[in-house]
Amino acid sequence: MGTDDPDANTVRSWLSVVRAYHLCDAAMVTRLTAMGVKLAEHEVLANLASKPGITQQALAARCFSAKSHISALLAQMEARGWVRREPDPTDARAKQLFLTRSGEALAKRTGKVQAAVVEAMASAVSPEDMARTERVMNAVSVELEKLLAEKPR
Secondary structure (H helix, E strand, O other), X not given: OOOOOOOHHHHHHHHHHHHHHHHHXXXXXXXXXHOOOOHHHHHXXXXXXXXXXXXXXXXXXXXXXXXXXXXXXXXXXXXXXXXXXXXXXXEEEEEEEEEOHHHHHHHHHHHHHHHHHHHHHHOOOOHHHHHHHHHHHHHHHHHHHHHHHOOOO
């Protein structure tokens, strides 16, 4: 490896994070699909359950998704009776997003799926390891946010 290459331990650590992320994603997708819900729909449900009235732009940022993707997803979810849009009283151009009753009930069900997956992950390690993982991933996220803020070379 060259001087700019990460060492083998770093690569193995990074790959373990990637593997765990993909396994978590697969566990969520498998369980949500059985309920007739897509992972992206669950993300919207969870965000609207915790932040009722947020705007589409804020939702897109929270979901790390393009506004156009969120717009299409919201239209589908609105057609299924899970989401409603209301005018934003402070910005005539914006709409606030809310769950309907059926959306709230579904958000509770998909939230239980997420809680079970998180519980399974957490059961594999000690509370101290979980706290350390949080600190480490927060530090990694800070560095990645700096990298994203830089102009590509």
